[in-house]
Amino acid sequence: MSVKRTVATWTTAVLAAATLASCAESERDGGGEGGGSEDAGTFVFGAAGAPEMFDPFYATDGETFRVTRQMFEGLLGIEPGSAEVVPELATEWEPNEDGTEWTFTLRDDVTFHDGEPFNAEAVCYNFERMFDQNEAGQTAGEYWGYVMGAFANDAENSLYQGCEATDEFEAVITISGPTSGFPTMLTLESLSMQSPKALEEGDANGIAAEGEGFSFPAYADAPVGTGPFTFGEYDEANGEITLARNDDYWGDTAKVSELVFRVIPDESTRRQELEAGSINGYDLPNPVDWAGLEEDGNSVEVRDPFNILYLGLNPEANPQLKDLKVRQALYHALNREQLVQTQLPEGAAVATQFMPDTVSGYNTELEPYPYDPDEAKRLLQEAGAEGMELTFAYPTEVSRPYMPDPEKIFEALRTDLEAVGVKVDVKTASWNGGYLDNVTAGRYDAYILGWTGDYDSAYNFIGTFFGNLKENDFGTSAYPWGKQLADDLKAADAVVDEDERGAAFEEINGQIMEEYLPGLPISHSPPALVVGPGVEGVVPSPLTAEEFDTVTVGGE
Amino acid sequence: MSDPIDPAVAEDVRRPSYGQRRRDRIDALAQAGAVDDTPGVSLIRGAWLRLRRNPVFLTGAAITVCFVVLAIIAPWIAPWDVTARPLLDEVRPQTNPVPGPQPGHPLGGDDRGRDLLSRLIVGSRQTLIVGVFATLFGLIGGVILGTIAGAIGGAVDSLVMRIVDVMLSIPSLLLAFTVASLARSPSQWTLIVSIAIIQIPIFARLLRGSMLAQRSSDHVLAARSLGVKKRAIVFRHMLPNSIGPVIVQATLSLAVAIIDAAALSFLGLGNPDQRQPEWGQMLGLAQRYISEAPHLAFYPAGCIIVVALGFTLMGESLREALDPKTRR
């Protein structure tokens, strides 16, 4: 009798299945297929992680920005292949004399994906929307907070002061004071222009903190921008994001009709998928694989380094580090040439200062501290710090463009330090699991960390490191010159004239390296990007901000 | 004529519950070696006689002995210091990420120019340390819990056993992840402890089972009737007699510990300090080089497989030899 029951169950199941099947089929016939005018192929990119959501304003990580960058544009853009600021949705911009009022002339031929016109009102709507965030939005709107300092509820501390549409295609943005970051910061993906109508309808600002994460409003899943691609769908079960070509794009329309981001968290799997031909490219290939990838007909696009890896020192944790001789000794002890050659990818360079040479304000006269263990020992002896103990830490479970494999870099540095008699006490923590906390809380004497520039600005590098006296990882407040350095940096940042500003930063860079040496810049590493055979038109960006509208996928 | 249900039979019907089979297996093992009132010598001797002719056991034992000896003498026979980087200057991340075999370095080097052969050899020692200590800690924890439960009995017994059952009911690797990710600063010891924790319930159950079996056995009853103190009975009679199944389980646990250590390393929960090599860690790290230098993965993986197999073969044949069923 149990047999009968089973048969009955199966029969029901099959019937149900048949019904479902017919429904599904009709559905499929209705939708699908349509869309693309001329089929120029699909570009499939292997992403390392899932995007957070699709509203760039709340986004914080590269995987999200990579997707939104294809759909959104800012007032200012970046020249493909460089860090140079170029016009995008704004054709011209002009400050007033004291650099507090900026007039932007906008393109007049742009519409959002939903057909809404792009104009000065839309710009101001966007800025006011970003400015006016609830509590959750203020923390989630990470980049605005970072570059603008505050939101509407704390307006006087905000760099942004207001936006006015003075003409249909002319908007004036007022800021509290001149800074090197403005208007360059308008190239930030987070500050992209979005459709006012869609923002309104999707309750874009309705973000809420829930548990330890944010729950995003409907808009975050249905973004509307002006870029060469429009949002298609996000297949969560299969980890695929599909974008479609925007055929009404104001510029040259994209070459491929469809752009797909496939989430493949495992590095070696991304390579294998590329070789199997199921993806057309992925970011940050393991340097070890570069040669092999090239041999197999792929092209590895090496970007110019726009980052810095440094060995941070904290004099508050270890008072011996207050002595410049000790810091210099440690610097001389490091065989950075060997490290760069043997552990970092081709194109990596020994750092002479805390920023890469692509940033204005780079001091070309600085020479790398030479590797000289004898000098190191001598300096240590002079400082009475022979055999000093050093708590030296590195992060686990992380790979950054400036340090593909932290442990390897750490091990090399540690070996060098031990060679001059420093007793290293090794500490580690995982990147998300306390390493950064420990660094900011000053629990390590020495640590490795780095920075990738957000945009072309010296202050984005050294200002981030030393500009905030109270809260910086280098503990510069413990040095007599700490305050001076912070003030100098702020002063230089406020210089309106670009050339003057550059000169000021050059000087500060020289001081930092020769007189202060608050930490030890190690190297700049080039992050790479790889695309498969037949893929053309990828322009590697030092800011890792590639746009895929120029990409073509050829048959093999 | 009435036909009542035989009470002995009713007693015989055990009600299974989740984790039951796993428990049953452990319990069966507990009884296998423990309850034997005939002089222990004949049991062990009988087992040894069977084992001596068992090729499976001999293979396992040979592998195990080689491994242990290698682990002990490793630093003396390794041609290079494992932290030295003799081949570092050859390393170029793109063109020559892993130096190949060459005179003096039969297996070549690793990604930072250290001699691979030496690291494999010395790795045996760390691997053994992980396996042995994980098993040892698990054993100690298990002995404490099992002894408490088995010796005291009653409410304490059921409380301890509830805890043990809950631990047994969580898939073991998951438990290890959980513990490993709890660590503030991961190290070899967090790895060892997290693997040890998954062994605790197994040993606890094993010991308790064999203690319970012995509580009613003749020599314990005899000792008790002679007025021997309870503690003395536990430590002098019950514990030593439970040693057989514990050894079997420990042998098997060693294999599991070595494999689990590799799995945790693979998931990034292993020992982040790579100065002292360990096979699981070497295998986990080799994933980065899998396309260009798969041999970095194959050597440690081969070592792990062979050693784990050795312990398993030995443990399984020991278990069989001590199993009263196969003895008849």
Place this chain on the structure above:
Amino acid sequence: MLRFVLRRLLQMCVVVLVLSMLLFAWLRSLPGGPVSAILGERQTPERRAALEAALGLDEPLPVQYQKFLQRVLQGEFGVSTKVLPGTDALDVFLTRLPATIELAVLALLLAVVIGIPLGYFAARRAGSAVDTTTVIFSLIGVAVPVFFTAFLLKYFFAVEWNLLPVSGRQSTGIDATRVTGLFVLDGILTREWDAAWDALKHLILPALALATIPFAVIFRITRASVLDVLDEDYVRTAEAKGLSTGVIRSRHVLRNAMLPVLTTIGLQAGGLLAGAVLTETVFSYRGVGEALATSFREKDYAVLQVLILAAAVIYVVINLLVDIAYAVIDPRIRTR
């Protein structure tokens, strides 16, 4: 029977509640966490404090737990920060579950379909060369770390010989309709045969890798169990009755031998989840296991918490099912 099931379910609720409290406490005692994940290099103590306040992480643990429970009662388990940001953790689990079910069912099916007949075969020829070889192979199967097996399979079948897909659940460009989330079933239901076949191809390698351990265990238990049963007096009785070989094998040997095998299958089904963490990671297969590994790595506490609790629940439910199945084939339990 019903009472038995109810009691078991009640026990499960208690276990889950206690487990949730423990998990909640220890997850939040961990260093780092979502704030580090969000801020990265831009972290400063000030920004950290602000973010913590916004997320309610600065409140005392009991208050946080109470709030958590309140939210749970409203069906909110906390929002994922990394695995599927902005989505409720329970939904994350539910999105990922079909993938793992598909994988685990196929793996278990493989293990059972190969393991049981082979175990029976080996037992019938106990002591022969064939038997010894299969036993040793099963032991090797246990000795190879699962992720390494997975890696080897991927390396040869997908990369070297290009026979099967490398990773994922479905190839890009296959326009499949989703019904149940079980891709193969969906393909069959909607008669999108290409989608079903494609999904199945994606399943084969991970399922094989995942099946090795349960296969080895089921094989050995079947073998041992059949050996035991063959020795049983009732099999001799059946022989003495002159019954045909087929009847003896199916009615008297296999049915009894299946009892311990069944519990083993239950145990393995629970253990599959642990194996799935490794296998799914290797194949970038978007199932619960991969989500678990990711949430561990990225400190996505809400997801981690739900997944561990779900693992416990699944484990208990599977064992409950096994117990019920056990009662069905073993009258000694049923007819008490």
Place this chain on the structure above:
Amino acid sequence: MTQHQTIRSSPRSTEPLLSVRDLRVTFQRRDERAFKAVDGVSFDVRPGQTVGLVGESGCGKSVTSLAIMGLLPKRGNTVEGEAVFDGDDLLSLSPSQMRDRRGADIAMIFQDPLSSLNPVITIGRQVTEVMERHQGLSRKEATPKAAELLDRVGIPDPKARLANYPHQLSGGMRQRALIAMALACSPRLLIADEPTTALDVTIQAQILALLKELVVDTGTALVMITHDLGVVAGLCDEVNVLYGGKIVERGGRHGLFRQPRHPYTVGLLDSIPRLDAPRGEKLNPVPGSVADNLPWDSACAFAPRCSHRVDVCTREMPRWDGDDVVGFRCFNPVGGPR
């Protein structure tokens, strides 16, 4: 033991139903020395006759029965000699031919009724499956017959019992059920291997009485295997005493009990506790164990344990002294040579 007096047809008057001739079973395990479990055993069973095989455990009595039934494991042993049943040598039949005989012409009852019943199948099914197999009945047809059978072996409420599982029955009921299965196809020969050993004493008597009754009613020949001479005394027409794989003495029930010749038989008889024995008289079990046995080819295997041992016992194998009705194998029999 109740004495049961039935006049039975003379054993010699008919041809044997089963004739076992020079049966030898050798166990050979890998790496171990061959062990002769049964070493040239010959005996006859005539229709309606009850023959006992008696001896300590390890004497080869069970192996003899399993060899006749073809139930010895296929590997690791060799069976020689012949066992002619109804004109066919059972030992040379093919496995499938043997299957047709088992359960139909020859049936067997085993020692432990609990373990001999399949725990997961109902009693009814276990009874009917024999009939389905040998009588070509459907399950439906066989079920009422099974109920009848259970009734006949003295199981109350047989219809209800059909649906029961073995663990729901008491030990005695289980043994009755086993007997019912054995008798299901009215076999001509029934082999009972220690059918009462695992039972309580009171139940033992009931089961023996049942067996005796059934044998008489159906005319089935019975081979009774036991270590308990008491059982034999109440039941058997002819008794064979086995030691070390050989028959050491044979006789009719009365003759053997009245005047045992082999010292081993004497020992067995002495080891039966008697209520009528004078107080204070010691029970005399046979000293030593089978482990002390000598090999038969060059001695009397029993010699080391024998109180009647003479020199020749450890040098030569004693020959069979007698015919196929009575006889013994001893150099120095109790009561002097024949």
